[in-house]
Amino acid sequence: MVRHVDPEVLALVALGEPLADDADRTHLAGCAECTAEVASLRAVVAVGRSVTDADALVAPSAAVWDRIRGELQLATTPGGDPAAPGEPAPVTELEPVTELDERRARAAVRPEPGEVVAAFTAAGATAAGLIVGGAGGALWASDAFAPAAEPAVLATAALDPLPGWAASGTALVEEEPDGGRVLVVTLDGPAVAGDFREVWLIDREVQRLVSLGVLTGSDGRFTVPAGLDLSDFAIVDISEEPLDGVPAHSGDSIVRGTLGA
Template identity: 40%
Template sequence: MPHLHDDALTLLALGEAPTDEESAHLDLCPRCRADLGSFRRVVTAARQAGAEEPGTAAAADSDNPGLQSPGPDVWARIHRELNLDDALRNDPLASPNAFAADAFDPARPSPAAHAGTPQGNVRPLAAARHRRTGAWLAAAAAAVVVAGAGTWATLRAVDPVPGPEVVASAELSPLPAYSDTGSAVVDRLPDGRRELVVTSTGDDAQGYREVWLLAPDATSMVSLGTMEGTEAHFELPADLDLSRYPVVDVSDEPYDGDPAHSGDSILRGELDL
């Protein structure tokens, strides 16, 4: 299925409410949920950096009343440097509602309307939002984060720690006699290690739950460990070839001392490698 555009994920990470379609997609797509989590970590890190940067509005207090927000010339330089559309010329920090009042005003005709398209054909807000470029979103986010810095150099100084990269994902479906659903996501961490994150809507089992990676024909498998609660993280061995073991399986294991798979699976799904 098509994934959410990076522009949409960036806006959601910045705090915009998702549309009904986006909410439904995020409920079903572990990859987009993981990407959104990564985007939110970047935004959080950038905001923290902005709050800690001496001379920023976020760091201002009653002992430093002279600090001011950057003037419109800062955004003008950003706009010129990135060659943005004229519709985005207004300074996004001019007022708390600058984004909503200018860049995202659904009542205002789109550039296409000025070219002769009837105003009745203007796309709704959700569609117009997705036309914004990633470059503008990044610039706007940086401008918000460093409000009060007043210089382009300070914008470039914000360097958030990179988050994990999603390399594969799977929807986990229940097998007969079970009703849980879940997901599995393989993250590549900044240091190169791979981690499998498994989630489940429930945690019931007759015995204990064990997470496996299976060959497509289930003739060979690798145990990753037990799962407690509704989310578990497993570091994958560096030499493990996921193309040989693309199926994620959560089994119900009895306390019988037998390390082999019980043959009773709760959830299963194949990674989209």
């Protein structure tokens, strides 16, 4: 049975932390499943980091709480049966509707248009159907928070070092909802000050190449030109470039790998 990288470690990778364990680094470089999981978690991280001060919650109306209590049967008669339609539902002394009940209910019932409710407490996770997993804080909700569709992974590659280099990395191609393609690359280890590293797609005969852009830091996302045949331009290459103003490949490749399904 294949031993995959621990989910919490994958969450740290998605947050930008380097892999300290050589075995995990080697496994991630060649495992499409773990690579796809990291890509999925990075999408969650991107959403979380995009929240601004302008993203304020709107308080729900009293009618929303009435619907919430009715659906979850938070208010019952002393005999334990739900109150009859049209009658007020008294709250028992043993099971009062608490602030915790309301926080749980916020995540379990979809509000009317214009009424946004949310719950992020661990105590409300069970009732809300909310799962908080690993250090990355990946979230799913049963109703109010529908999970975002994960991007389809079209191809992956392990990036191996070329002579004179000790780095390694991974690459994968994601398909976006509009049909566009994005090359996601991760290079093990942070960039050294003054480094200028460029990402390329090279044909299988290593005769033609297309530059996708400059890699800043240890990972990046690059748009694949529409119409570029990845079955032909299947080699992912990251090079060290001099600051000489020459757009051609320097010939000094750090890592390289071939995309495969």
